[in-house]
Amino acid sequence: MTAEEGALLRAAARELVEVAVTIQEAAVHATEALADGASPALLARAPAAGVRAEQALTRAVIDPRGLGYSPAGGRLATLAARLGTLAGAESLAVRVLASSLRLRIAAVALDHPELSADPILTRLIEAAAADRDIEAVRAMRALVRDRGVVRALSALAPILGEVLALRALLDENPLNDATAWLIATGKGYATADPLLGLSNRVVAALDRGAGAARRAEPSAGEAALLGTRGSLLDFLGNIGVLSNTGRALIQSVEGPDGVVRHVVHAPGIRARSVDDDSPQDILGAFSSSVLNSSPYTRALAGAIGDYGIPEGAEVALIGHSAGGAAVLNLAHDPAFCARHTVTHVVAVGSPIDFKTPADPRTWVASVTNQHDIIPTLDGQGAGACADLHPDWYVVDYTDPTHLFPVCHSIEHYLGNLTNDLPEARDHIDARLAPYRGPVVRAQTYLLLDEATGAGEFPFLSVPTYPLSPVGPLGPLGLPGEPVEPVEPVEAPVRSRDGGAVTAWFAADAAIAARLAGESGAGPLVLAAGRALVAVHAAVHRRSGLGDFREFQVGIVVAGPGHGGFLGGWPDLLRPGAALRRSGDLSAAHVIDAEPGVAGRAAAAGLWGGEPYDVPVDFRLGRGAAHVAVGGPGERVATLRGTLGPHLPVPDRDLVSYVRDGERVLRRCVRAHGRARLHPAPGLRLTAGPSAHPLARLLRDLGLDGARPLLCLSSPTRRTLHDPAVPLPY
Template structure:
């Protein structure tokens, strides 16, 4: 695609590429002639409609009606001539227009199948646009099934169009049909809307056909776009997040068009955006906002990059996506007047253009560039006239046509923009819409466009000196873990520096199994602690084996396993009903578990253990599995010959009753003092009254915990009941001393 140079010597439209991916003119002389004729017909149609508006206004003019009694004969002739002009098929057709009552009359006529001359002229213009696209895309007319559908839709033959569409869908599937129709999708829909009997979509069809604005309603049903976009509400919010290590390694370290687009691919459609600072060749640090496209998943979730967010970004001048982008830029801390380039793909392209047309944002920052790739941005205008705008679209990509303008457009909407509208061999949607496909096209098929845009981005071609990823939200999110994990913290010494307590676990899982054990061994463990005797069941001591996998915590991922005797607690009358106290919250519970042995799998937690619960745990590998009613807990190395295995607790959990996850209270003796520790928990759990698990102690293990389990008679034992939680949150602070003796 070529164009004359403008006053600045820059081609306002970028070079295209044909289906083979070779650079060159994407539009031949014949197609340009058809588009020129279509453009002239649009002008004629607008003039005709203007005449209809004037004729309708004259017909309903109160002064003319009041003059009728004074000159009845010429007055009635005038009225009759005006009425015939806007209702006669040989004149302007059925063409009342201009006032509310005229619009109602026009709608009633449309329901009856009446048409105006202006509509027929615009329909001819749209057909010429379809023919122009067909010259560039011969597959549209060379395919009999596709040609039949286009002709039926253009001629308002609904039944035939439905049959043709059904045949196409059955033969090729929805994705392929949509991809093949993409170059003329907007024109076919506008034709259908102009010629059908539905008056609700006429205004949208007129906007598409005349290029005077974005489609304000669905061209098929006439449902207002704003009625859908209003569902996407929110003031927008942004929170800093850290990318994964693999993502950080792939982010561009130097500024370039392909580097910035590659960053969009790295970040992906995950509800995140990227802001980078680049030191240009002149030593000035400038900034680049990079916004990916729509996030996959539910149509409406907490991210403005959802389906509703993409829709509102396309059809509205501001949206939660653009407002969230502005919040991210504000948090990034750009100085007043800093130079900013905005680059986006798909919904991100529409969002950055909304940001560029925000006068408030442009008053705070200097938006030097706005680059939209695969985005519907034809009717967006930057607030700063000095902002350089580039738009890159694939003609088989449906998304850029959502504003009503596609490959068949005959209007030069942006003589000062750099527009690249091309076609390549990848006709399948959504593949041709993906950022990776656009990157491949720009890198290999569009060298002239790539070099030109890179040339304009020259001030941003330098080393990246700062990068920050943000997650965007429709509304400011609650702090993670709020309110349960939103607590005061204090720092204590740790093996690698200061560690914050309490330990906050945002995501974890746990299994607690209760066994009947030898009461004599349990009594020996409790002797002199002031906590005994043990809670008993049928004359046996109740022993708990608790395992947890803390997947995301303030001290990192870690697993732990504890074995202890269930006790009624200090200063309490001993009795057989003491174990019922276990269902209370930690703040009201006296009973707990006297810890007889522990295993952890990280050095940090092992070093903190004396402070957390008062014990000296073993540092061994731990494995925790809990899924689909099956549990498997392994302490020590697996039987691979590279270490000692301590125990395995595994098997089916059996049916479970839903309950709330329970707090844990532990007691331990350290330096002659009893310490009480608490793990407060929140989440849903299952109580398994008949578990089929079995605890197996490694026969050859000489570990103290293995010997203890054998002495308690738990080797090979099955638990009385289990409590499992696949997901939970926990708080664990330092243990406190309590006098028990």
């Protein structure tokens, strides 16, 4: 089939939608007439004619030769319709609408030949269209087994809305029928989950918060990367610099006419957590998509208020992913538009089909990759036949990268607009011409659900005190390094965001004992005659020392005193650090701090020892972890692989013993967050070819290429780092 035939298919699908809506409206009128008893006046004058009229209406509503089983409107009719759905009864309107969806899938397949060329996808689509539930489930399982969840969703993305609507229309679940009609007709966003019928508003209501914004300066490296002139690529590049860190950016740009205008940058979701203190979490993305106001929207409004944009000033709103939905919510707010003139909204990879700006003069551009799943959260995707916003500038494209979430990243959209979509880029840039000029002011904001410091209260709301650079633990410099004047460090060090992975390995007890030496930190904790070695990797963001990463190898010890007849195991299982004797005797510690932050020196002063200064790359996903120590040219160690099945558990405090000259110090890190215990992790620890002491240590312990016995992952956590204290002996 040709592209012209595809256009004809879409036109036919649109006409079928109109027919289905007409049939459904006729069913409503017929059912209402039945509820009114046909015509009481007719029954009174001619009972026989009245009965025949009522019978005709009844047949029209419930007879397959008429409208099918189509009662609609009113409580009784709705109940009857749902009972009929459970019994497998179909209506003519549903059959017509299902035909429309099948035509739309065929039309999309013209632009995406991979859909019809893939036998598993074809099997899945045909099973869903024919209402063969078991076959559809088997096909989906085969697709996931063959490609994995990510690739399966990426392959389905262009027709995901149509396939889900078909299933919702043809299954026996009455709770998702309204959603199917909304998706298929384009009359509104999906009000419920199309599979189970769970109300979207119920889920979105879980995202509570007044929204707040707090000024937060970017790091030196970030500040150097932020754009200094106004253009589409600069604005999207700024969002890429902010990344998904819970922040937003406002810039003031002096235009070619000398007028200062303002640009609000709103990044996408922070996918590490379902619900944390940031409105950019997954719940925030969902509520921003299905509601016209959310904590994300209100937090952006708070940032704009603090920034002090003058009333009546011109503002452009730029957003990616959930940020696009949030900025369009702002433009939808009549009160906001009364204070400011919203001239432009540019949303990239955002579900915004059912949002409209309050000011009809606001120019809106939407850029979406057809294999990006996020823009389909509102029920409309590449296969939609309705032109919902003929006055918008819509760029709906595809490229060879079909893999989600790669195709959703702001970097990927930026690359497409730079290299593959020059016409769209130039058109949007031309419309943004009033914002083309030097940046004269900029401010970064940390966005929060609540204004009361929700990111700190109550866990991080503890007494703090300044710790002098020269104190009981000595200067903050390392041996051989000059001590420069340093501002006091706030103790305990509070880390407002981060993640961690701890893996426990079995090692030769004799070698571990030799490395531990006479530390005074207690005997080794043994498992089946083998020593336990803990490898801990973590990233700490927005802390009192800036952002930093660490990697530690420790030999598990029972603590001062003896381990008892169970070798310290009961104490090791204590959840909190306050009364725990057992911990990890640090054999190697790496601190990788941001440029310009004295994180390594401060670590030496706060926690003792001599941490190594080596780059650490820390990445933790839902099912995998990747930790690399050392640069690409000199890899020291890696810990990476799948995490495997997990059990939800509270996060675990860290107790470490550190040798510092003649003393042994005890360090505690108190953690708060959700953690996952992985009893059968697929991680592997590898020592690089480097001559670094850390690599030699792993080889000496026999851990090069080893797999852990157990693993604990914490994708989102807050931590309190107490200063290390000497053991009392």
